[in-house]
Amino acid sequence: MSTGTYLPKPGAAPVGRMIAAQTALETRMLLRNGEQLLLTVIIPSLLLVLFSTVDVVDTGAGEAVDFLAPGVLALAVMSTAFTGQAIATGFERRYGVLKRLGASPLPRWALMTAKTLSVLVTEVLQIALLTAIALGLGWSPQGNPAAVLLLLVLGTAAFSGLGLLMAGTLRAEATLAAANLVFLLLLVGGGVIVPLEKFPDAARSVLELLPISALSDGLREVLQGGAAMPWGDALVLAVWAVLGLGAAARFFRWE
Numbered sequence: 001m002s003t004g005t006y007l008p009k010p011g012a013a014p015v016g017r018m019i020a021a022q023t024a025l026e027t028r029m030l031l032r033n034g035e036q037l038l039l040t041v042i043i044p045s046l047l048l049v050l051f052s053t054v055d056v057v058d059t060g061a062g063e064a065v066d067f068l069a070p071g072v073l074a075l076a077v078m079s080t081a082f083t084g085q086a087i088a089t090g091f092e093r094r095y096g097v098l099k100r101l102g103a104s105p106l107p108r109w110a111l112m113t114a115k116t117l118s119v120l121v122t123e124v125l126q127i128a129l130l131t132a133i134a135l136g137l138g139w140s141p142q143g144n145p146a147a148v149l150l151l152l153v154l155g156t157a158a159f160s161g162l163g164l165l166m167a168g169t170l171r172a173e174a175t176l177a178a179a180n181l182v183f184l185l186l187l188v189g190g191g192v193i194v195p196l197e198k199f200p201d202a203a204r205s206v207l208e209l210l211p212i213s214a215l216s217d218g219l220r221e222v223l224q225g226g227a228a229m230p231w232g233d234a235l236v237l238a239v240w241a242v243l244g245l246g247a248a249a250r251f252f253r254w255e
Contacts, residue, residue, distance in 0.1 A: 015106075018105065022114035023118050023121070026114055026115055026117075027118045029088070036087075039183070040076065040079045040122060040126055041126060043079070044072050045129065045130065047072055048068055048069065048072045048133055048134060048137070051064060051068050062224075065134055065138055066224050067224060068134075069141070069223065071193060071220065072134075073130060074155065074190075074216035074219055077156055078159050078183065078186065080119050080126065081155070081159035081160040082163040082179065083163070083180065085115065085119055085164065085167070086162075086167045086178075087176050087179050088167075090175035090176065091172045096255075108254070119160060120156065123156065127152075142224065143221075143222035143223050143225070143227060143228075144222060144229070147222045147229045147230075148222055151218045151222070151234060154234055158215075158237050158238075158240035160244070161245035161247070161248050162211070164245075165244055165247045165251065165252070168248060168251060168252030169251050169252070169253065189207055190207065192212065196217070209236060215233070217230070218234060221233070
């Protein structure tokens with residue numbers, strides 16, 4: 001008995017093609033979500049324009065936009081890799097989406113890879129938009145682009161690990177509340193808008209160890225100060241990335 005010929009041939013697609021398709025889907029879902037757009041695009045853009053044009057915070061000598069632009073770029077990375085990813089993944093876990101995807105031909109590691117690539121695609125769009133706005137406000141960036149890229153990649157890894165850890169261990173509602181609270185706290189105390197020099201020495205020594213502080217200060221050293229590579233800030237981000245991704249891989253629950 002002939003089994004017949006089926007076109008296309010039955011079976012799972014190559015892993016690379018599945019990752020690309022899932023990345024495109026994740027990116028479209030992220031960009032269609034109004035709350036995520038508020039966090040990833042609108043808030044950073046408004047903060048950059050407002051504090052660059054209105055003398056509210058003392059940012060030191062030089063143009064305010066030169067201080068603010070690196071911090072807002074760091075905030076954009078945190079909003080996408082941490083806050084947005086934690087909330088979206090937490091609710092996918094609650095509604096059983098991750099469980100069903102985990103049972104599909106798409107391997108679980110490939111799903112996480114697609115989510116990471118989606119974050120990177122969104123960040124490219126964010127950075128392009130914020131850079132255009134900052135340049136329009138008179139920003140004069142300096143430094144080595146390779147150092148900026150390394151800091152952004154390390155920051156993405158650090159925040160992505162922390163976001164997945166939160167989404168994979170807390171209930172969706174708790175993740176929503178905690179992720180937004182952390183976003184607000186780090187916006188105020190992470191050196192994004194308010195220089196860390198404004199805080200007491202004891203608090204400053206702790207705040208400097210946060211990933212948002214390391215990323216914003218590192219970007220500022222390169223883009224404003226023209227430093228070659230702020231290795232101290234890069235080390236802080238690398239430690240957070242290893243700890244966050246390692247903990248997420250160990251404790252993430254799919255159900």
